[in-house]
Structure formats: structure tokens, C-alpha cells
Amino acid sequence: LLRILWRFGHRPPPLPRGYAGWEVAASHIVHWGLYAILFAMPLTGWIMDSAYEKAATTPMYLFGLFQWPRLGFIMALDPATKKAVHDGFGEAHEIIAYAVYALVALHLAGALKHQWLDGTKEIQRIWFGR
Template identity: 60%
Template sequence: MVRKYTGVAIALHWLVALGIVVNVGLAWVWPYLTDDHVRPVIDLHKSIGITVLGLAIMRLLWRATHRPPALPTRYQRWEVTVSHVTHWLLYAIIFAMPLSGWIMDSAWKDAATHPMYLYGLVQWPRIAFGSIDPATRETLHAVFGAAHAWLAYVLYALVGLHIAGAFKHEWIDGHRELRRIVPGAGRD
């Protein structure tokens, strides 16, 4: 019998994954957009990032109060270690990406004159950098912008490793492990 994650854990997993995929796509697309179209795409990227942060907080709280199903005993020790390390690094990245983006956006030189609205509806607060001198704000913007970009590459690698591990267990080992996290998948 396959031990599944709870419905809430499954929903949070796929909502976070969808947010990440859409945000990566937006980041890849906006360099090719005209000036008139790039700002709305960046604003959507920010809104989705904040949403992913909120979902990640909910997911971590859910995980702290609902033990995930144990990994199958047939896994090799190295597979268990790689799985745990990858999952915890993914959690760290899922928090670090939106936080670094929020800090970068808050330190932006034009932040005061261009408020951020969550999905164009509700003004989202920026981290208060108003009293910091402009040169320091520009440095913060650049440092956290670079960190945001580098974290994206780490995210790509971790997501790739996560997906490769799932497919290895499902299709090479024949363990049918995707049933643990796929919505609506039955039990064996």
C-alpha cells in the first residue's frame, strides 16, 4: 500500500510548484517584452512570489503538525539522505527566493513612487528602507537582486533533482511513488 500525503499537503505542494513554474516562465519572458508590457509582468511575478511565500509558510506549518508519510523501507540509505537534503533545501529556497525579491524590490530606488499591489488589488508593504541613504539602498538592491538570480539557478537544480528522483522511483525502480503526491491517485 502506498502511504499518501494528506490532501492539504498535496494541494500546497502543487500550488507552490505551479507558482514557481509560472514565476520562472514570467522571468524568462519579460526580457523580450516591450516597455509597456514588462511592468505588469514584473508586478504579477512579485504577486505570485508573495503568494508562494504565504503558501510555503502554510506548508511548513502543516508539515510541523502533520507528519508526512515515511519513505519506503526499500530505499537505499543514500536515496533517503538525498531525498531529505533535497526537500529541506527546496524549503529553504522557497523561502529565500520571495524574501530576497521582496528585499530587492523594497530597496529599489523608485519604490516610494511605484507602490506594489498584490494582483493589482491590495497595496503590499515594502520593507522600510526609507531612512537608509540612497547609495546603501542601491547596494542592497544590487546584492539581493544578484542573490535572487543565483538562488534561481539553485532552485532549477533542486527541482530537477527532485523530479529526477521521483521519476527514477516511478519508472526505473517501478515503485509507483508518484501516487504519494499526485492528487486523486488511488492507493495500491
């Protein structure tokens, strides 16, 4: 949530001129994908954990720091539906984790391609104190 609030208050540096249309499009897709994951990952995990069969007797902690409430309407589902929700959102949570790896790899590959192959000072452009 803090990252998204930061983004609304701070515009990213503009892309250098001369990037191909596909590079600009790929950049926007990867960035918006990473922002979507900021919501999708915790929500799927929260729903999955709320559907855990022992959720009523086992507390959930946020990063091990403090107890976090579960979603009561999911805990109130019948056991068969709850298992289906748990399994489905657990699988989605896992797929999203792989998507994080893929998008971060694409993000890094793009930055390094511009830095080393294109000769654009990409890393200096996005680094602190630019």
C-alpha cells in the same frame, strides 16, 4: 506559509524500505532546500524591492492584488548603500530562482528514477488519495 503550516500538521508518507542511504539523504536535502526557498525567495525579493531607487514614489503590489508595504529601514538607507542592497539581493533572488529549477528537477528525477528504474510505485505513493 500555508505549505509550511500544512507540513507541520501532516506527516509525509514514509520512504519505502530499501532506499540507499544516499537516496534518503538526497531526498531530505532536496525537500529542506525547497522549504528554505519558500522563505528565501520572497524575502530577497521584498528586500530588493524595498531598496528600489523609486520605492518611495512607486507602490508595490503583492501578485498585483493589493498594495504591500516596503521595509522602511531599507528605504531609509543612503542611496549608495540602497543600490548595493538592491543589486546584492537582486542577484541572490536570481540565484535562488535557479536553485528552484535545479531542486525541482532533482525532485522529479528522483521520483521518476524510483518509479521507472527501481519499480517502486513512487508516484502512486505521493499522489492524491493514496
